[in-house]
Amino acid sequence: MCTNFYIRTKKNEMVIGRTLEFALDVDSDIFFRKPGYRYSQDIRKILNQIQTELQLSDKQLENFQINAETPDAEQLYSWEGKYGFVAMGSLGQSFATNGLNTQGLTTGTMTLAQSEYQPFVADKNSKTLLYPCLTNWILSNCSTCQDVIDALDVRREDICLSKESTLSTVMADNGEDKLRVSNPFTGALPPGFHFHMPIQDKLGHSIVLEYTHGRLTITDLMPIGVLTNDPVIGWQQENVINNYMNITPINIQSLNPNAFWLNNNFACETVAQGSGFTGLPGSSAPVDRFVRASMMTNFAFQTDDTVEATNLAFHILNTVDIPDGTSREHINSESGNGADRTLWATVSDLTHQIYSIRMYGSPQVFKIDLKKLDLEALNDVRYRLPVREHQSIDVTNNIMSQVTISKEPQPESV
Template sequence: MCTGIRFTDANGAMYFGRNLDWTQGYGERVVMTPPAARVPAAFERPGDPELGHAVIGMGIVVGGVPLYFDCGNDAGLAVAGLNFPQSARYASAPADGGVNVAAYEFPYWVARNFSSVDEVRSALARVTVVARAVNERLPVANLHWIIGDATGSVVVECLEGGLRVWEDDVDVLTNEPDFGWQRQNLRNYLTLSEGEPGRAAWGGAGLVPFGSGMGMHGMPGDYSGPSRFAKAAFVNTHYPVQDGERANVTRLFRTLGSVAVPDGCARMGDGAFERTLYTSCFSAASLTYYHAAYDDLAIKAYPLSGCDLAGTEPVLVEAAA
């Protein structure tokens, strides 16, 4: 499964990131797609601009199409797709009228074409997400998406009743169940506190806490979607606001580290174990993509400013020295 978060720094600049939790990788690399890239679209979309935003993030390139797991653009907008296997209900065929987007191209379509969450929110009123695979070897992935900028974030889900856009006031997304259920479930934890409980009298016994952290007693510690959602929401909203790139990148990696999945703890039905394959961070302040892998905890930086934006194809990006 996966966890995504978003927050802003002391100057209002956004930081956006995710854990990708799964049993295997797909040869994913950091990919930059320049504004003039000629990327084949799944459907005719005359409304898409000829020149888009530069996009950088983690993914694979198939047939000239960047399949982004998560990415950010040169306007400071970011998007990530997270597993949503039970509830996702894409359209089986393109709809007449409106805008049709294949599920596999949705993150790139958002990041290429829009500058803000407001623009995305407005455009989605006419969008149909279609269950079309990029090729015969890669089946359609059942996902939902978190999209963020400096103003906030939304969650996009294709449900039985159609496409739903949720306002994400805790700036967190995990997996099943749907976002509405996850948001309501936080009410089960409203007594949690970062503070130390006070002394309590039980009859003649005076009880004192063992030490700091006991205000968090009752916070779930398993790796299910609801538990990771509750813990990530608490940590993300209680972490002190930071100033400066280094402090905010540290904040993001520490927050997502609180819900990272170690090997051997989350067995799938087929016997394979999920683990946090990588953690990523997109800084809208510096337009830099950061990444650390499960077996390489060194955080590597991929600044958009170091990329050649004049090309016409997606390119693999090497980390800054």
């Protein structure tokens, strides 16, 4: 499970908040990619590395099998990246579960269990991406949402843009060079490993790629700007717009005493704050998180700049955070009482290319400024955040230093 949303500042700058929830510890760390990196899609080699790294049991291995239709890496699409990026990896591999590139574009993978990708077509293997590699391709090749729309194999009628959007569908249905996206795994793959992909750029565009029934649908996330998980985005957007018109940031007022004719027996009174959000769903289910994030981003006061917006984003991320143990399977299930929890949260400042991360094990935020990174030197480096070492900021000595200063002899006045 995951939550994704945007915040726009008064300067029209974009900040993107994102969480990753999973019952499995996917061993997240940070990896870096330079411009000009050569990408291939040797999924069989990668799967062997995952099996070795995680020491998967025979039962677990049954869930990660390559289907017979998957071509060898030499037959599949390969490319040279235009842009560098920083990303959260998982399972010891350099698949971007969430990342930010040097052009101010962000994307990642979020569970959509009902995903069904485009089938393999023999004469189009050289233009086929395996879906686990899609986010790496987007981050390394695209600077805008329009770049993504223009490059992928999608029908014009399957591109759903808002009335205010400046994105174009002109390139849809145009040419044989469009990239298809296919699933290399068998049907035994757990539903949590099927994804849709949100994409946001610093121009203010926000879209999601959803593969269902073997076709790609590209949907504008604006004006709501939120994404969670199942069901598909169209249903989620209709639900929040049509069913929650009662939610307001204005506190509910006590009834005017003069309106006695409305009451048979008594009048309700309140002095509570936050009563306008009464009825806001509070569970960790995707539909509830979608509504909650939508209302929080819709009604929060607009910030002056991206520093304030980043702070606001982490506050809103707190409202969809899942503590370990609060969203668990039945004790007799195959997962053995496994519990989803928020493994990490990120905030991407698209204007200034600043990537902020908070891990489950610490409330501290770690910041990476892409503009200051030497991506050539860092290429393929994996970095694990020092979470245990940074649980809190100890200001005890700072406080005591103030006492020492106050005890120093003060010069007598003349």
